[in-house]
Amino acid sequence: MPALTLIAFDADDTLWQNLSQFHLTQDRITALLCEFAGPDHFGERLLAAERRNLGHYGYGVKGFMLSLIETAIEVTEGQVSARVIAEILSAGRAMLEEPVQLMPHASATLAALARSYQVIVITKGDLLDQERKIAQSGLGDLLHGAEIVSDKTAAVYSAIFTRYGHRPETCMMVGNSLRSDVLPALAAGAFGVHVPAPLTWEMERADAPQDAPRYHAIKDLGALQDLIGAITDHNR
Numbered sequence: 001m002p003a004l005t006l007i008a009f010d011a012d013d014t015l016w017q018n019l020s021q022f023h024l025t026q027d028r029i030t031a032l033l034c035e036f037a038g039p040d041h042f043g044e045r046l047l048a049a050e051r052r053n054l055g056h057y058g059y060g061v062k063g064f065m066l067s068l069i070e071t072a073i074e075v076t077e078g079q080v081s082a083r084v085i086a087e088i089l090s091a092g093r094a095m096l097e098e099p100v101q102l103m104p105h106a107s108a109t110l111a112a113l114a115r116s117y118q119v120i121v122i123t124k125g126d127l128l129d130q131e132r133k134i135a136q137s138g139l140g141d142l143l144h145g146a147e148i149v150s151d152k153t154a155a156v157y158s159a160i161f162t163r164y165g166h167r168p169e170t171c172m173m174v175g176n177s178l179r180s181d182v183l184p185a186l187a188a189g190a191f192g193v194h195v196p197a198p199l200t201w202e203m204e205r206a207d208a209p210q211d212a213p214r215y216h217a218i219k220d221l222g223a224l225q226d227l228i229g230a231i232t233d234h235n236r
Contacts, residue, residue: 003235004191004228006166007113008157010175011123011130013197014221015110016137017101020199022064025091029068032084037075046071047202054203058150060126065092096129100136103197105222110142112225120145122160122173124152124180152180154187161190174224179206186212191231195221 012018030042037045049067057063068088072080113119121143123130130148134140147160161171168189175181175195182192183206194208194217209215216227 005170006118008120008122008173010181011121013176015106021095021098029088045075059124060129061092061095062126100133104220109221109224110139114142118144122147152184154184157185157188177204179204186214
């Protein structure tokens with residue numbers, strides 16, 4: 001089996017915290033609309049709106065804000081006040097200005113791996129917001145590239161690995177989402193490493209693969225170097 005040559009990382013909730021901001025904003029808006037809908041009902045309607053809108057708005061804060069506004073209109077049957085809409089827009093701007101908080105071991109792990117491998121980020125989301133977070137994270141100098149994509153599929157991963165000059169079987173994708181980071185990377189022929197995050201968006205949930213020798217799960221990024229070392233030793 002060929003040696004590993006490229007290590008790709010997801011960004012949100014893999015290299016830095018992200019989903020907690022969405023939950024806090026959702027709770028804030030839910031509280032403003034409590035006379036119209038309880039938290040569970042509002043959450044179900046919001047998730048349904050996000051599912052409908054994903055193909056139109058994509059991933060990220062801006063699409064989330066539009067789905068929040070749509071849900072507020074629905075649950076109030078058009079009675080939502082301008083004040084609540086203004087609160088949603090204000091919350092969205094605050095999310096887009098939120099300082100980047102790195103996940104444990106992110107910086108040290110990337111610094112160590114960048115000495116021996118080509119290290120890149122492959123992330124979904126809004127272009128401007130993801131570029132901002134990469135710049136503010138302090139990780140940019142450790143990266144050989146950053147790919148911001150509309151979705152993550154086996155074809156997308158294969159195309160990116162090829163563009164960087166690597167065969168998928170020599171590449172590894174590391175991320176918190178089984179659905180987006182691990183399963184399509186495995187389908188492309190790469191290694192897929194799951195690093196669970198404290199929170200998981202409902203639309204990113206999936207079952208772990210069975211009988212997949214290129215699939216691995218680790219508790220945090222601090223365990224990644226040992227995993228890569230074990231894979232390398234096994235392949236010698």
